[in-house]
Amino acid sequence: MAEEIAKNAHKASTILKTLTDKQRSDALYKIRDGLLLSKDKILLANKIDMENAISNNLSNSLIKRLDLSINNKFDSMCNGIIDVAKLDDPINNCTLATELDDNLNLYRLTCPVGVLLIIFESRPEVIANITALAIKSGNAAILKGGKESLNTFKEMSLIINEILINKTDIPINSIQLINTRDEVSNLLNQDKFIDLVIPRGSNELVKNIKNNTKIPVLGHADGICSIYLDKDLDINKAIKIIIDSKTNYPAGCNAVETLLIDSNLSKENETKILKSLLNSKINLHIDSNLLNKIDKSLIDNYSNQIILANDEDFNKEFLSLDIAIKNVNNVQDAILHINEHSSKHTESIITENEETANIFLKGIDSSGVYWNCSTRFADGFRYGFGTEVGISTNKIHSRGPVGLEGLVCYYYQLRGNGQVVGDYLGGGGTRVFKHKQLDPSKIHL
Amino acid sequence: MAEEIAKNAHKASTILKTLTDKQRSDALYKIRDGLLLSKDKILLANKIDMENAISNNLSNSLIKRLDLSINNKFDSMCNGIIDVAKLDDPINNCTLATELDDNLNLYRLTCPVGVLLIIFESRPEVIANITALAIKSGNAAILKGGKESLNTFKEMSLIINEILINKTDIPINSIQLINTRDEVSNLLNQDKFIDLVIPRGSNELVKNIKNNTKIPVLGHADGICSIYLDKDLDINKAIKIIIDSKTNYPAGCNAVETLLIDSNLSKENETKILKSLLNSKINLHIDSNLLNKIDKSLIDNYSNQIILANDEDFNKEFLSLDIAIKNVNNVQDAILHINEHSSKHTESIITENEETANIFLKGIDSSGVYWNCSTRFADGFRYGFGTEVGISTNKIHSRGPVGLEGLVCYYYQLRGNGQVVGDYLGGGGTRVFKHKQLDPSKIHL
Known part of the structure; x- marks a missing residue:
């Protein structure tokens, strides 16, 4: 069954990629129209998912994420499809x-x-979002949603597939939406037909997938981001940036988790910074060396928020109002620490010294x-990419926030006589190659 | 031990990448000079490997590959290092x-x-070649050679490392050359520190590595290349191209292994083509449908070279003067066959019809x-890349012949205030992003 799904997707992909940008983009307008027409039906299905979530005592934040009826979410979702349709064609570029x-x-x-x-x-x-990105970039997609959104998912997939089949040039099986749980592990074995896995969800989900497939996985399990506070920092920028990086959305993968403080930073600035973090209700996990040196009044006044850090705290994504803090001797030491402990997501230096920054x-x-800016910009x-498939901490293919570019690769055409x-x-033989470079922007094939 | 090697390489890589192009390229000139100075010593070690290979009854082709003293190979190797040094800096480009x-x-x-x-x-x-590519692109490299070239390998690695340490800015452990066999499987587990595996050798080697690591592998196990002969072909081009694709170097991964013939091709042309293949000493593995239709005189006159093909022959890399042949109904069928059976390496169509070609x-x-050209051009x-790390059949990061570009990725710098x-x-908040595109070719950081 999983092999059949993957094989069918592969077949569809080889036709889908030969369609013109107009054919692919037109299909997105049709999907948007169809979803808008069926808004009531979809929101009804969504309501059932919400009720199930409530009766299953799921967390408030999860229920909020499920709810398609709030914050203009449904219409934003539909507009997002058109935003993708309007982007430049990512394929067939020389x-x-x-x-x-x-x-x-x-x-x-x-x-x-x-x-x-x-x-x-x-x-x-995500269903609408990913469907739009996949079709625009000429990729076939197999979508597997979570059980929490099962009813919404079923309703939307019915509508999308009906539109694709009846109103567009998109080949059948280009977008397959599956909802049985045991299918996933079998799909992860279909490395002959599936080229890229994109998990969107908890660290647990991503780690589990990475450990169970030979297919390349685009994404990140951890977001252990760090800020290094250099001795030559501007105190106002520093405080503003750390507070934003930690508190703007603590559950985000681009929230800061580790703070490295130059041991040459003035005591006055160090105290100001720690105090502002404490006043923002942040728990400080401070390593013993630094803890012995900090202003004693802080310990007296904020004893509940000051914790002795252990080694593991510097490899941890807290996803809460917690931060691990230690001293380093200089920027080189900060680099060594980060390159060893971070998850290669996003790191920031706060300094007015350009040489140190470089x-x-x-x-x-x-x-x-x-x-000198917040890690939350990741x-x-x-970044101005219009849309995002995810944030990659891989070292090859795509890194950081990934837009349509992450869904394309390239091939070589050789035209001879x-x-x-x-x-x-x-x-x-004896002929010598010319190897004359032509201007690729002038080539339209 | 493997962890130590990988960790040290990672540390070296974070320093190596901060060096200037001049520092990296100068090191290559120093390596070239050092190898030339030690030419006699290296060729002596190479002679021992050759003698061992002969007494171990290794194949002639293997012994030829081992021999550094023939065909001006040693000097070409040294010149190749300088060719790489002279290439444009592949890193720090905006x-x-x-x-x-x-x-x-x-x-x-x-x-x-x-x-x-x-x-x-x-x-x-390959030691000199890969060392040059790695240093030029700012990557640390761990090199593991085969046991056949152990003595040459040891001598060259001693010389290269002595030069790197004493005469260049390249950090220690940037190039580590290891030669114990059991280290490999442990190194393949170091996905925390090793970013890319590049195997260069037999299909067996590559398959084995792909099945035993979570680290991305750049390369190809199989080269199952196909040629499709369209009904509208030029017979002279067709014969010339198939013969070259099969016989120019049958052991090459870009040699053709499957021939798909349009069933609408004229009988006369079909017979001409098959006859020319047979006259070039090629064994034809023909599927039963086609075999029943071909000119009977071929079977009479070349009975030794005509074999009934089985299904597996169309998934096979013969690496010899053998080719699998069958009919397809049209270009669409050819595409379906190739997308299902080929190894995504290189395929060619022979036709004068531009529409069919497209x-x-x-x-x-x-x-x-x-x-209308030979698969051997892959x-x-x-392609004019100057040098090649290998040929990739991956669908992400790098595809086809891979030059220095395959050894680089990118990162995002965000400079704020x-x-x-x-x-x-x-x-x-309320501020709106500008997202103003700047000309990256004018940016030099």
């Missing part, structure tokens, strides 16, 4: 063109990755390295 | 620049992948799709 010889031209063209397996938890609007910006090994919308390698130097 | 807001600029910069684990079999010149060029799912040197997300729309 990125390299070389005249190898007379009438023998090499072109590198962007193309879809192929088949995506997207596994997500509660947010039902050492940090070049030395850190993460997908986002910031100077986000596809804030009967040429064979045996005629060329290195292949047995 | 590929995207966006003004998010006043004094808040986002830059996407190319950077090394990090730590490479390169596992190769007999060719000892269907093929767009519909095939492989890293190289060719029109090669980094022929105290900005926090809480001030912006979507983060709790």
Whole structure:
């Protein structure tokens, strides 16, 4: 069954990628129209999911994520589909063109990755979002939602598939929405047909998937972000940035979890910073060296919020109003600590010293390295990508917030007129390659 | 031990990537000079490997690959290092620049992948080649050679490491050369520190590595390349291209293994093609449908070379003067067959019909799709990349012949002046992002 699903997706993908941008984008307008027409039906199904969630005592934040009827979420979801339709075509773009010889031209063209397996938890609007991204980029997608949003998911998938089949040029099986639980582990074995797995949900979900598939996984399990406070910092910027990085959305993967303080920072500034964190209701997990040195009045006045840190606290994503704090000797030590402990998500240095900033910006090994700004900027919308598939902490293919570009790769077209390698130097012959670079922006194939 | 090696490589990589292009390229000149100075010593060690290979009855082709003293191989190897040094710096290039807001600029910069684990079999010149590519691209590398080239490997690694430590700015452990066998499986577990595995050797080696690591593997296990002969072909081009694709180097991964013949091709042309293959000493594995239809005189005159194909022959990399042949109804059927059976390496269509060619060029799912030329062109040197790390059949990151670009990824720098997300729309505030695109080619950080 899983093999059948994957095989069908692969077949669909090879037709889908040959459609024009107009055919793919038109389908998105049709989906938007269809969803708007069925708004009442979908919200009714969503209400059942909400009621089940309440009677199952699910957390308030989860219930809020489930609810499609609040905050204009349904209409935003529909508008988001059109935003994707309007983006530039990410495929069939020529990125390299070389005249190898007379009438023998090499072109590198962007193309879809192929088949995506997207596994997500509660947010039902992800269905519309991912469907739009997949079709726009010419990828077939297999979507697996969480059991919390089962009814919404079923209703939306029926509508989307009916539109795709009856009103668009998109081949059947381009978007398959599955909802049985045991299917997932079998799908994760279909590395012959599935090219990329994108999990959207808890760390647990992502870790579990990464450990159980040979298919490349795009995403991140942990977001252990750090801020380094250099001795040459501006105290007002520092306080503003740390507080925002920690409190703006503590459950976000781009929230700061570790604070490294230059041991040469003035005692006065150190105390000001710690005090402002404490006043923002943040619990400080301070390592013993630093704890012995901090202003004693802090310990007296905020004893509930000051905790002796253990080693594990510096490898931890708290996802709460907690932060691990320690001293480092200088920017080099900060880099060493971060490259060893961080999850390669996003790190920031606070300093007015450009030279120190540059050492940090070049030395850190993460997908986002910031100077004098909040780690919370790590986000596809804030980066100006319009939309986001997720945030990748991988070291290859895509890093950081991933837009449509993360769903495409490239292939080489070679257009000849009967040429064979045996005629060329290195292949047995004497002809020499021209290797003349052409302007790829002028190539339209 | 493996963890120590990987950890040290990771540490070295974070320093190596901060060096300038001049520092990295200068080191390559020093390595070249050092190898040339020690030419006699290295060739002596190589002679011992050769003698061992002969007394162990290794194949002639393997012994030829081992031999550094023939065909000007040693000097070519040294020149190759300088060719790499002269290439444009692949890192620190800005590929995207966006003004998010006043004094808040986002830059996407190319950077090394990090730590490479390169596992190769007999060719000892790979050591120099890969060392040059790794240092030029700012990656640390762990090299593991085959036992056949052990003595050459030991001698060269001693010399290279002595030069790196004493005469260059390259940090210690940037290039680690290991030669114990049991280390490999442990290294393949170091996914925390190793970012990319590059195997260079037999299909067996690559398959084995792919099945035993969570680290991304760049390369290909199989090269099952196909040629589709359309009814509208030019017979002279067709014969020339198939013969070259099969016989120019049958053991190459870009040699053709499957021939799909349009069932509407004229009987006369079909017979001409099959006859020319038979006259080139190629064994034809023909499927039963086609076998029943071909010119009987072929069967009479070449009975030794005509074999009834089984299903497996169409999933096989023969690596010899054998080819699997069958009929398909049209270009669409050819695409379906190839997308199901090929290894996504390189496929070619022979036709004078541009419309048919375009269907093929767009519909095939492989890293190289060719029109009227030999599959043997799939090669980094022929593509004009100067050098090649390998040929990738992956669907993400790098595809086809991979040059220096396959060893780099990117990261985002965000340079601010105290900005926090809480001030912006979507983060709790009212400020709106500018998202003004800047010309990345003008950015030098």
